[in-house]
Amino acid sequence: MPASDHSAVIRVRGLVTRFGAQTIHDGLDLDVRRGEVLGVVGGSGTGKSVLLKAIIGLVRPAAGSIEVLGEDTATLNDAERIGLQARWGVLFQDGALFSSMTVAENIQVPLKEHTTLDRATIAEVARIKIAMTGLPPDAGLKYPSELSGGMKKRAGLARALALDPEILFLDEPTAGLDPIGAAAFDDLIKGLQRSLGLTVFMVTHDLDSLRAICDRIAVLIDKRILVDTMEALRLLDQPWIREYFHGPRGRAALGAGA
Numbered sequence: 001m002p003a004s005d006h007s008a009v010i011r012v013r014g015l016v017t018r019f020g021a022q023t024i025h026d027g028l029d030l031d032v033r034r035g036e037v038l039g040v041v042g043g044s045g046t047g048k049s050v051l052l053k054a055i056i057g058l059v060r061p062a063a064g065s066i067e068v069l070g071e072d073t074a075t076l077n078d079a080e081r082i083g084l085q086a087r088w089g090v091l092f093q094d095g096a097l098f099s100s101m102t103v104a105e106n107i108q109v110p111l112k113e114h115t116t117l118d119r120a121t122i123a124e125v126a127r128i129k130i131a132m133t134g135l136p137p138d139a140g141l142k143y144p145s146e147l148s149g150g151m152k153k154r155a156g157l158a159r160a161l162a163l164d165p166e167i168l169f170l171d172e173p174t175a176g177l178d179p180i181g182a183a184a185f186d187d188l189i190k191g192l193q194r195s196l197g198l199t200v201f202m203v204t205h206d207l208d209s210l211r212a213i214c215d216r217i218a219v220l221i222d223k224r225i226l227v228d229t230m231e232a233l234r235l236l237d238q239p240w241i242r243e244y245f246h247g248p249r250g251r252a253a254l255g256a257g258a
């Protein structure tokens, strides 16, 4: 494998984000490696979603730099920004589907926005994405209100994959799913990540997901990030990490030896 395959596809340096007087991140550094599944964890309100939004340009940093796929996101003009956005897909927590559109129409939105493909090809791509995410073929004709929670997530994932992105951002993908549905969704993400060579940035609270599919884990603590493998992080003597990995839920998810 060439050395460049190990290079960071997301490089955050000295990130500071603020809302009014509240500082969310203060000098945060993070590298996300090409082809890895990175799980992002941390206590409630520590800034996991804000970090995701800062990386995809929905929150403007007060200081620091964010490079995605080699592009410094602060210096892009509109055309460059749109070009970069086409190289990642995002699945927000609730799926964020347009309720007035069918699943197929939802998936077609980014294709219509970012490509010059004809209607028949766009419809065919949408059909492929529906199949890839394990939805039945007739799901394309359904409206979001007619879908179960798990199907909504799959439809959101199909839309996130519409443009064959290099990076997939997931915000709490298994939240609200029952354990069997969550495990199936984890399997789907891991399978797609492997077959498509995706880099996955996944905000989650779900210890089962972390164990099942993440290569490394980033922990938001004190407005910064600690990143390592789960095995290495679990050895750290840090109060939140101890509680998270060695508390009752951590022990249950990680096995009796945790």
Ligand SMILES: Nc1ncnc2c1ncn2[C@@H]1O[C@H](COP(=O)(O)OP(=O)(O)OP(=O)(O)O)[C@@H](O)[C@H]1O
Pocket (backbone or CB within 6 Å): 019, 024, 042, 043, 044, 045, 046, 047, 048, 049, 050, 051
């Ligand atoms: N648009 C906004 N305006 C003002 N404050 C915000 C905004 N977005 C987020 N915040 C604040 O930033 C902090 C971090 O929020 P964020 O949603 O990133 O937390 P989180 O770590 O994802 O939490 P959770 O696990 O509970 O979802 C919170 O205190 C939140 O209230």
